[in-house]
Amino acid sequence: MWFNKCRLISGTCRNVIRRSVSTWESSFLRYAEHGDPAKVLRLETEQLSQNLFPSHVAVKFLASPINPADINTVQGVYAIKPPLPSVGGSEGVAEVIAVGAGVADIKVGDRVIPANPATGTWRTYSVVPQENLLKIPADLPIAQAATLAVNPCTAYRMLHDFASLRPGDVVVQNGANSAVGQAVIQIAAHNKWKTINIIRDRPNKADVAQQLASLGATYVITDADFKRSQLIEDLPKARVGFNCVGGKAVSDLIKILEPGATLVTYGGMSKQPMIVPTTAMIFKDIILCGFWMTRYNSEVSLEARSEMLDSVVAIMKAGKLQPPLLEPVLLKDFRGAMERSQEGFVGRKQLLVMDDSVFSQVKKDMGDLQDRCT
Numbered sequence: 001m002w003f004n005k006c007r008l009i010s011g012t013c014r015n016v017i018r019r020s021v022s023t024w025e026s027s028f029l030r031y032a033e034h035g036d037p038a039k040v041l042r043l044e045t046e047q048l049s050q051n052l053f054p055s056h057v058a059v060k061f062l063a064s065p066i067n068p069a070d071i072n073t074v075q076g077v078y079a080i081k082p083p084l085p086s087v088g089g090s091e092g093v094a095e096v097i098a099v100g101a102g103v104a105d106i107k108v109g110d111r112v113i114p115a116n117p118a119t120g121t122w123r124t125y126s127v128v129p130q131e132n133l134l135k136i137p138a139d140l141p142i143a144q145a146a147t148l149a150v151n152p153c154t155a156y157r158m159l160h161d162f163a164s165l166r167p168g169d170v171v172v173q174n175g176a177n178s179a180v181g182q183a184v185i186q187i188a189a190h191n192k193w194k195t196i197n198i199i200r201d202r203p204n205k206a207d208v209a210q211q212l213a214s215l216g217a218t219y220v221i222t223d224a225d226f227k228r229s230q231l232i233e234d235l236p237k238a239r240v241g242f243n244c245v246g247g248k249a250v251s252d253l254i255k256i257l258e259p260g261a262t263l264v265t266y267g268g269m270s271k272q273p274m275i276v277p278t279t280a281m282i283f284k285d286i287i288l289c290g291f292w293m294t295r296y297n298s299e300v301s302l303e304a305r306s307e308m309l310d311s312v313v314a315i316m317k318a319g320k321l322q323p324p325l326l327e328p329v330l331l332k333d334f335r336g337a338m339e340r341s342q343e344g345f346v347g348r349k350q351l352l353v354m355d356d357s358v359f360s361q362v363k364k365d366m367g368d369l370q371d372r373c374t
């Protein structure tokens with residue numbers, strides 16, 4: 001009986017093959033072992049059947065950034081470890097190109113982002129269950145849409161969830177020129193909260209300070225300025241601080257916090273353990289805590305996530321929140337982009353774009369956004 005059934009299935013399969021199913025050819029960056037992304041990622045292709053399950057959606061990816069967490073995931077040192085082999089990339093924007101017969105809420109032409117982390121967004125096409133996608137406004141520029149889900153939402157949550165800020169209140173952050181840092185500056189300015197922004201010392205620090213000021217930064221200082229105790233003394237004190245660096249940068253940042261303030265750690269770019277002075281805990285009663293966007297997303301309802309995305313998109317559409325400085329790179333040129341995304345002092349996030357037409361559109365979007373937001 002079982003044998004007969006098998007024969008029947010294999011007969012059916014032969015028929016299907018003979019009918020030659022139409023396919024999309026998808027290219028993707030896959031790693032079969034952990035290591036340096038520039039070395040372990042391979043550009044591969046597969047054929048995706050155009051016969052969709054009723055609940056499935058086919059998408060064409062447009063662009064996907066290279067975030068530090070993506071690099072760490074490929075290296076095998078991040079908190080999320082997808083099974084090997086795996087496709088890299090965690091956020092990005094895609095356009096819907098076909099939907100299964102049972103899909104009602106998503107239609108061809110919609111723009112979508114992944115609902116879950118580390119699903120492998122460094123690819124050109126994908127076919128996924130509809131619940132794996134979140135719809136976003138189709139008129140959001142690609143550069144903004146591709147970088148919406150992780151960094152601006154992290155900035156938004158940290159600014160809203162750890163202190164009840166009033167207009168004029170002060171926030172301090174290190175890694176201020178990061179994508180998260182740039183979003184913190186803009187969302188804070190939008191709410192009339194002041195920001196003290198710490199960057200690493202560098203020859204072009206005046207240029208970086210000017211760029212951050214153009215986003216609305218109130219003060220920009222460098223880690224070297226902490227040697228000038230009077231300058232630090234004269235700064236207003238912050239009610240909340242955001243740390244994505246670790247090491248000594250934490251004890252510096254604490255100098256700018258007011259007593260009882262909260263320090264939120266959300267990254268560790270220096271790869272150094274945090275240095276926290278004992279006095280900060282005893283005499284300033286500083287509260288130390290962490291934030292992880294992935295955990296937040298997994299703990300709240302879909303409605304709460306949609307509400308957050310709507311709020312962030314509304315700030316973008318008001319021209320008050322532009323994406324970080326981006327360097328678009330074609331998917332096929334990924335190796336250089338992977339290398340560059342691991343260098344310090346680069347000043348631009350690498351954005352993988354999936355084809356030439358998207359590349360031109362992203363370049364145009366970035367020019368338009370610059371004009372609209374300055």
Ligand SMILES: NC(=O)c1ccc[n+]([C@@H]2O[C@H](COP(=O)([O-])OP(=O)(O)OC[C@H]3O[C@@H](n4cnc5c(N)ncnc54)[C@H](OP(=O)(O)O)[C@@H]3O)[C@@H](O)[C@H]2O)c1
Pocket residue numbers: 067068069150151154175176177178179180181199200244245265266267268269270271291292293294324343344345346347349
């Ligand atoms: N917890 C969460 O949910 C969450 C969400 C989003 C991001 N993050 C984390 O936030 C951090 C920033 O992410 P992003 O995408 O905004 O970054 P990004 O735009 O790629 O920029 C990287 C930042 O890290 C700084 N940096 C690089 N190497 C450094 C080092 N050795 N010491 C000190 N600073 C260094 C860079 O400053 P220079 O210009 O001086 O090199 C730049 O400010 C990362 O750690 C990321 O994993 C966490």
